[in-house]
Amino acid sequence: MHMQSPPVNSLSLDFLTELCISLEKLEMDKGCRGLIITSVLSNQPKVFSAGLDILEMYGKSPEHCGEFWKVVQEMWLKFYGSNMGSSPAGGCLLSLTCDYRIMADNPRYTIGLNETQLGIVAPFWFKETMVNTVGHRNTEVALQLGLLYKPAEALKIGLVDQLVPEDQVFTVASQTMTKWLTIPGNVSVITTKSTLNLLFSFQLWCFNLV
Numbered sequence: 295m296h297m298q299s300p301p302v303n304s305l306s307l308d309f310l311t312e313l314c315i316s317l318e319k320l321e322m323d324k325g326c327r328g329l330i331i332t333s334v335l336s337n338q339p340k341v342f343s344a345g346l347d348i349l350e351m352y353g354k355s356p357e358h359c360g361e362f363w364k365v366v367q368e369m370w371l372k373f374y375g376s377n378m379g380s381s382p383a384g385g386c387l388l389s390l391t392c393d394y395r396i397m398a399d400n401p402r403y404t405i406g407l408n409e410t411q412l413g414i415v416a417p418f419w420f421k422e423t424m425v426n427t428v429g430h431r432n433t434e435v436a437l438q439l440g441l442l443y444k445p446a447e448a449l450k451i452g453l454v455d456q457l458v459p460e461d462q463v464f465t466v467a468s469q470t471m472t473k474w475l476t477i478p479g480n481v482s483v484i485t486t487k488s489t490l491n492l493l494f495s496f497q498l499w500c501f502n503l504v
């Protein structure tokens with residue numbers, strides 16, 4: 295799936311709605327077993343996603359905000375696999391929801407949950423998704439300081455799984471997907487994934503988020 299919503303793939307209500315509809319269609323397609331999501335913006339260096347569209351969170355009606363927040367949660371529940379450039383805040387969440395993250399090795403790109411730098415708070419389910427990926431201590435430091443990591447730092451703490459030269463991102467993503475798809479049977483993979491997320495799913499249920 296190629297994301298192309300200039301200038302920076304910010305996650306607006308319209309963009310997220312379209313994304314969720316596309317994901318739903320893919321989920322229902324029995325022939326689809328994996329998804330690589332990437333940005334095809336023409337800017338250089340490339341942005342994966344600038345995160346939530348800040349214009350959606352300012353001066354809008356309560357109904358609009360409710361609708362926006364709902365679709366943000368829907369997006370977070372659905373993702374699979376990704377490759378990327380810059381991914382602040384919601385853009386980082388988008389990639390954290392994936393099973394494997396491949397980042398272009400360009401020090402001009404950054405990834406992280408930088409909410410505190412913006413004077414806002416990363417919701418608890420952003421935080422938990424980060425803890426599940428990089429552990430509690432790394433998350434504590436990252437979130438309190440609102441850190442945006444360059445590729446090498448992101449790899450070091452496990453925020454991304456692999457760095458590759460910029461022109462090879464999609465090739466390597468395709469090879470990685472091929473490897474993941476050698477695991478037989480959707481059921482065992484889905485069950486394993488659900489088991490890994492069991493505690494988190496329970497927390498979400500307690501907070502009435504699913």
Ligand SMILES: CC/C=C\C/C=C\CCCC/C=C/C(=O)SCCNC(=O)CCNC(=O)[C@H](O)C(C)(C)COP(=O)(O)OP(=O)(O)OC[C@H]1O[C@@H](n2cnc3c(N)ncnc32)[C@H](O)[C@@H]1OP(=O)(O)O
Pocket residue numbers: 301302304305337341343344345346347348349350351358359360362363380382383384385408409412414415416417
């Ligand atoms: C309804 C909900 C109600 C309440 C919830 C309240 C709080 C909950 C908090 C939830 C957690 C928040 C998560 C988020 O994702 S917040 C968004 C965080 N994003 C960022 O901090 C990214 C900011 N952007 C950047 O760092 C850079 O733009 C980026 C992505 C590195 C690209 O850099 P560059 O290529 O140089 O491009 P520009 O900076 O020049 O930007 C081009 C253009 O895009 C506009 N833009 C950038 N980011 C956003 C954005 N997130 N939303 C909307 N628009 C964005 C930017 O303003 C420029 O526009 P212009 O018109 O000036 O060309």
